[in-house]
Amino acid sequence: MxxxxxxxxxxxxxxxxxxxxxxxxxxEQKPLEExxxxxxxxxxxREKINIIxxxxxxxxxxxxxxxIPELWCTDGPMGVRPEVMWDEWEQAKWxxxxxxxxxxxxxxxxxxxxxxxxxxxxxxxxxxxxxNKSVLxxxxxxxxxxxxxxxxxEYMGEDPYLASRMVVPYVQGVQSNGxxxxxxHFALNNNEINRHTSNPIVDDRTLYEIYLPAFKAAxxxxxxWSFMGGYNLFRGEHASYNPIxxxxxxxxxxxxDGAVISDxxxxxxxxxxVSGGLDMEFGSWTDxxxxxxxxxxxxxxxxxxxxxxxxDGTYSEDELNDKVRRVLRLTFRTAMDRxxxxxxxxxxxxxxxxxxxxxxxxxxxxxxxSLLPIDLNKVKKIxxxxxxxxxxMTVGGGSSSLKVKYEVTPLxxxxxxxxxxxxxxxxxxxxxxxxxxYNGVKTGQDLNDPRSAEELTAEAVEVAKHADIVxxxxxxxxxxxxxxxxxxxLTMDLPYNQNAxxxxxxxxxxxxxxxNISGTGVAMPWVNKVPSILQAWYLGNETGNTLxxxxxxxxxxxxxxxxxxxxxxxxxxxxxxGAYPGTKGVGALGEExxxxxxxxxxxxxxxxxxxxxxxxxxxxxxxxxxxTFEYGKPTANSKTMNADGTLTVKVTVKNTGNRTGKxxxxxxxxxxxxxxxxxxxxxxGFQKITLAPGEEKEVSFTICKQALSFFDEAKHDWVAEPGxxxxxxAASATDIKGVVPFTLE
Ligand code: GLC
Numbered sequence: 001m002x003x004x005x006x007x008x009x010x011x012x013x014x015x016x017x018x019x020x021x022x023x024x025x026x027x028e029q030k031p032l033e034e035x036x037x038x039x040x041x042x043x044x045x046r047e048k049i050n051i052i053x054x055x056x057x058x059x060x061x062x063x064x065x066x067x068i069p070e071l072w073c074t075d076g077p078m079g080v081r082p083e084v085m086w087d088e089w090e091q092a093k094w095x096x097x098x099x100x101x102x103x104x105x106x107x108x109x110x111x112x113x114x115x116x117x118x119x120x121x122x123x124x125x126x127x128x129x130x131x132n133k134s135v136l137x138x139x140x141x142x143x144x145x146x147x148x149x150x151x152x153x154e155y156m157g158e159d160p161y162l163a164s165r166m167v168v169p170y171v172q173g174v175q176s177n178g179x180x181x182x183x184x185h186f187a188l189n190n191n192e193i194n195r196h197t198s199n200p201i202v203d204d205r206t207l208y209e210i211y212l213p214a215f216k217a218a219x220x221x222x223x224x225w226s227f228m229g230g231y232n233l234f235r236g237e238h239a240s241y242n243p244i245x246x247x248x249x250x251x252x253x254x255x256x257d258g259a260v261i262s263d264x265x266x267x268x269x270x271x272x273x274v275s276g277g278l279d280m281e282f283g284s285w286t287d288x289x290x291x292x293x294x295x296x297x298x299x300x301x302x303x304x305x306x307x308x309x310x311x312d313g314t315y316s317e318d319e320l321n322d323k324v325r326r327v328l329r330l331t332f333r334t335a336m337d338r339x340x341x342x343x344x345x346x347x348x349x350x351x352x353x354x355x356x357x358x359x360x361x362x363x364x365x366x367x368x369x370s371l372l373p374i375d376l377n378k379v380k381k382i383x384x385x386x387x388x389x390x391x392x393m394t395v396g397g398g399s400s401s402l403k404v405k406y407e408v409t410p411l412x413x414x415x416x417x418x419x420x421x422x423x424x425x426x427x428x429x430x431x432x433x434x435x436x437x438y439n440g441v442k443t444g445q446d447l448n449d450p451r452s453a454e455e456l457t458a459e460a461v462e463v464a465k466h467a468d469i470v471x472x473x474x475x476x477x478x479x480x481x482x483x484x485x486x487x488x489x490l491t492m493d494l495p496y497n498q499n500a501x502x503x504x505x506x507x508x509x510x511x512x513x514x515x516n517i518s519g520t521g522v523a524m525p526w527v528n529k530v531p532s533i534l535q536a537w538y539l540g541n542e543t544g545n546t547l548x549x550x551x552x553x554x555x556x557x558x559x560x561x562x563x564x565x566x567x568x569x570x571x572x573x574x575x576x577x578g579a580y581p582g583t584k585g586v587g588a589l590g591e592e593x594x595x596x597x598x599x600x601x602x603x604x605x606x607x608x609x610x611x612x613x614x615x616x617x618x619x620x621x622x623x624x625x626x627x628t629f630e631y632g633k634p635t636a637n638s639k640t641m642n643a644d645g646t647l648t649v650k651v652t653v654k655n656t657g658n659r660t661g662k663x664x665x666x667x668x669x670x671x672x673x674x675x676x677x678x679x680x681x682x683x684x685g686f687q688k689i690t691l692a693p694g695e696e697k698e699v700s701f702t703i704c705k706q707a708l709s710f711f712d713e714a715k716h717d718w719v720a721e722p723g724x725x726x727x728x729x730a731a732s733a734t735d736i737k738g739v740v741p742f743t744l745e
Contacts, residue, residue, distance in 0.1 A: 025328075026067065028338060036328045040321060042066055048317075048324045049307045053281040053300045056086045060280060062331065069335040071327070073182070073261070073282070076400035077138025077154050078102050078540065080127045082441055087296065091440035098405040099127055100350040100541060101394040104519050105139055107361035107537035109156035109562035110623075112664040113688045114169045116357050121173020121181075123353040129177040129343030134334035135226055135261070136174055137182045137399070141167050141214035142189050142230075144520070144563040145604055146574045148489040150192035150481070153519020153538055154400055157562025158605030158620065160210055161683045164217035171222030178340025180330055182261055183218040185230035187211055187245055193488040193581045194594040196265075199233040201597040205676070208711040208718075209602050212249065219256045225333050226259045229278065231266045236588060237276065240266040246277025259326040264399075269589075270301040274315055278302070279323040346405055351542060358546035359555040360662075363535040364624040365565070371469060371513055371532045373553025373626055376421045383467035384411050385429040385460045385505065386474045387496075388517045392436055392443040393538050397478035398485020401438040404541055410473050410515070413544020417552055427463040428456050429472070429505075432496040433479040457501060464508045471551065472505055474498045475517035478538065483519045488581075492523040492569055502526045515547060521565045524617050535561065553626060558662035558688070560623035560732065564605045567617045573600025573608035606733040607679035615734075621666050621683070622732035627657025627693065631665075631737035634729040640743045641725075645705040649727045649740055652698045655691035664688045665729065667701045669708060670739075672724040678710055681728050703727060708744055720744055 024030050025039035043051075047063050055061040055070070062070040075081035079101040083092040100123070108120055128136045140151065144158040156163035167183070174181045188200040188211055202211065218224045227250065229240025239245055240262040250256050264283025267273050273281065281302040298304045302323075309315045334340075344350065364372070374382070389411040394404045408416070411426055418424060428449055436443030449456070464470045474494060476482040481490050493499065494516075506512050506529040513532040516522060527533065534557070539546045549555040569575035582596030603611050606620040632652035641647045653663055667685030671678045684707035687699050708725055709718035727740040 032329065032332055035332055036325050039063075039066065039068060039328050040324055043324065045307065045310065045317070048320055049303060051327050052279060052320070052323045053297060053302045054283065055297055057084055057088065057283070060327070062335075068328070068331060071135065071331055071335060072133045073135040073137055074128060074131065074133040075137045076402070077105055077140055078400050079124065079394070079402040080131050080133065080136070081399070081401070082403035084439070089439050097131065098346065098403050100124075100346050100354055101402045101404045101407065102354050102540045103358045103361055104153040104538040105156055106153050106519050106562060107539065107559075108170070108357060109162060109166050110363055110535075110537065110559040111357060111360035112162065112560055112686055113360055114165055116360055117166045117169035118173045119353050120357055121170035122176055123173070123350045125174035125177035125179045126341070126343040127345050127350065128174070128179045129340065130345045131343075133179060134331070135180045135182050137184065137228060139167055139170050139181060140184050141218065142185060142187075143211055143214075143604065145190040146572055146580055147492055147521040147563075147566060147569070148580070149190055149520065150484050150486065150488045151398070152563070153397065153478075153483045156214065158564060159562065159683050160213035162562055162686070163214035165686070167214050167218045168222040171218050171224050175223070175225060177343055178334055178337045180225035180334050181218070181222075182226045182228045183215060183224045184228035185239070185263055186215055186227045186250070187230060187239060188234055189230035189232050189239065191488055191581065192486055195486065196231045197233070197592050197594050198582060199236060199587070199593045199595050201235065201595055203601065204713045204716070205711045206598055206601045210604055216254055219250060219254050219258070224258060225330050226261055228261050228263055229266055231263050233587070233593065237272065238266060238268060241273045241276025241278035243276050251277060257326065257329060259330040267301045270305045270309060273301050274306060274309070274319050279326045354540045355542040355546050355549070358537070358539040358542060359549055361537055361559045362539075362546065362550050362557050363559040363561055363622070364557040364626075365533040365535050365618050365622065366527070366531070367624055368531040371511055372551060374469060374551055376418070379422055379468040381423045381425065381467045382414070382418070383463045383470040383509070384414060384424055384426045385464065385470060385472045387428060387430055387432045387447065388475050388477065389426065389471075389473035390445075391432075391447060391477060392445055393478055393517070393543065394540060395436055395441050395443045396438050397483060397538075400485070401441060403441045407541050408544035410544045410547050413546070413548040414471070414551070416545070417548035425463050425467065427460040429460040429501055430456055430496045430498060433477050433482070435479070453497065457504060460501065461504060461508045464505050467509060468511065470505055470509045470512045472502060472512060472514045473517060474502070474514065475522065475536075476519070489520065492521065492566065494522050499525055503529065506530055513551070521563060523568060524565075527617055556626045556659060556661045557623065558625060558664070560621050560664050561618060562620070564609055564616045564620045564733070565618035565622075567615070571609055571614045571616055573603050574598070576600075576608070602679060607682070610680035610733070619735070620733040621664070621730065622735070623664070625657075625661040625663065627655055627659045627661035629661070629663045629691070629731070630654045630656045631729065631731070634727065634738040634740050636727060636740045636742055638742065640745050641703070641705065641708070647703045647727070647742055648700060649703060649729070650698055650700045651729045651738065652696050653689060653691065654696040655693055658693050660690065660692045662688055662690050663731070665699045666731065667703070668728040668730060668733075669703065670726040670728055671708065671710070671721070672726065674710065674721055674723070676710055701727070705744070
């Protein structure tokens with residue numbers, strides 16, 4: 001209504017002649033495609049070439065002569081990156097670009113709450129809007145195929161259905177600000193090791209069932225206006241201009257009309273970039289280019305070399321016109337939408353969003369006894385131990401690194417929350433990474449500590465011994481090999497000898513809580529010696545307030561794991577079957593290539609541990625609450641899936657504890673007999689419900705045929721084979737509450 005009202009107002013305001021005089025491409029009353037065609041026919045060849053490649057680190061030139069604005073991009077998926085120099089990665093040292101740092105996307109996935117996706121997207125999009133950016137380079141929805149991937153913290157876990165449900169509202173939220181998302185890294189960028197030369201070898205069924213669904217949901221349901229191609233190859237061709245991924249699937253099968261943007265430096269030649277479905281080239285380091293050279297951008301593969309190729313007849317203008325149409329569409333949807341809201345930066349609403357999402361995403365993995373929530377009637381002395389209790393984490397991790405006005409560390413948050421109600425004593429415990437700087441942004445903290453590990457341990461034990469409860473904040477820290485772009489983890493083990501320290505602390509005081517701050521799973525050999533364990537993510541500005549709120553019980557944890565917490569790499573298909581990091585080979589152009597056959601196929605995450613009857617430390621979908629829930633027996637409205645292809649399964653859930661809580665009810669589907677090897681079960685539904693003490697609610701799932709289907713390579717389509725199925729209601733991948741058999745006729 002608002003847009004219509006405004007359009008009418010404009011129409012009334014503008015005298016008819018003036019409105020008629022507006023060229024079509026500038027007239028917002030005209031249909032988008034008419035505006036695109038009108039702009040296209042007014043552009044010179046040189047202008048068409050200019051608009052499809054960068055003019056600076058993060059901008060493309062638009063068409064100044066026609067008043068078509070520049071297109072400004074910015075990282076990242078968890079907050080708006082601080083401004084860099086025109087042509088450098090280094091800081092521009094602006095003073096107006098401190099942002100809200102929202103929780104990592106794995107935390108968002110761990111909320112299992114699409115409303116949090118919407119809140120997240122709307123909030124971060126408003127900050128990008130306020131900074132006058134048209135494209136936010138996120139979200140990332142690559143799959144958590146291995147716990148070692150350095151960027152798992154930027155993605156939404158191991159399950160395609162969960163990632164699909166969580167990415168759509170994020171996309172819609174961002175784009176409601178007139179800012180485009182740039183869904184990345186399409187596709188199969190599931191590791192950082194050899195990220196420019198990895199060549200995943202994946203069969204179609206695995207591709208369509210595991211690695212495409214979240215991207216497809218973002219493109220088709222979310223209506224994302226731009227995608228980012230990955231660095232890696234796929235079946236021998238670079239992903240950023242891969243004819244299969246970009247032309248056949250994204251723009252063909254999914255009928256997507258957006259613009260494909262390369263990853264920064266992902267373009268390596270002109271010919272395939274022209275024909276492989278790439279629409280905008282950014283960040284290239286092409287031959288004969290010295291980074292930062294003033295004429296760098298003319299040498300881009302889609303710049304002068306492409307222009308020359310058109311002029312000498314090597315290329316027709318057809319591909320160029322399609323690229324230009326997509327860039328114009330992106331521009332009209334963003335920079336040229338005069339009705340866009342104005343956004344906001346570090347508002348109270350955004351700070352609250354950061355905390356709300358964090359509180360919904362923290363996962364209570366274990367809570368034996370009654371350590372949590374902390375009861376200040378009983379607890380008078382709290383030992384806080386670990387570097388991650390004091391280390392700022394909004395800086396670091398690669399391109400998603402941010403500059404913030406403030407960050408509340410866990411220790412600060414606890415002190416603010418507890419005040420003088422109890423004594424808090426801090427001990428460092430270990431020294432991990434005392435630095436705090438990325439691309440010129442510094443935390444300002446000096447975490448240097450000259451003491452030896454022995455001294456640090458001795459101090460920690462001393463502090464722990466005399467406390468009523470010990471809170472150990474450990475985990476990773478977004479430095480190299482510790483959840484950081486460009487590097488994978490080298491092992492699943494906690495770094496800096498934390499395992500030994502945790503064992504020592506457990507011996508010193510059994511009332512130990514481990515708060516693991518990381519974006520990926522870690523090995524927990526001490527899991528049975530630690531009564532309470534929290535999986536806390538990188539939680540942004542409000543880290544300390546969020547964790548204090550959970551630890552003190554102001555918020556009741558309700559997150560569940562978006563990935564399997566393997567006990568070791570042996571439980572992960574990619575490693576067990578020798579499919580990581582692949583084998584070094586030679587590519588078509590004689591370059592180094594790491595062939596990486598995805599031997600595990602569709603058996604990723606719980607699909608692998610189910611099949612091989614493995615017991616992970618904690619299963620996919622696991623998360624506890626400070627209250628308890630009881631499930632009734634699930635029932636179905638029929639024993640067969642009826643003609644119109646739906647079946648309804650219902651289950652009641654009751655809060656049997658003494659405080660309000662949220663439960664995530666999960667629906668898995670099991671195909672009892674198929675012509676292909678299928679996982680034991682697959683997530684096909686979930687609902688997060690809030691229950692007051694004693695309250696009972698009925699949850700209903702309507703299952704459609706798609707939920708029963710697998711991707712048939714021969715038919716190149718989804719197939720649901722008649723036969724026996726089971727609808728499985730569960731609280732996690734191993735906590736099965738009930739099974740309802742049914743038949744597909
Ligand atoms: C980086 C990342 C990508 C980021 C881009 C711009 O290398 O792979 O996620 O958006 O370059 O910084």
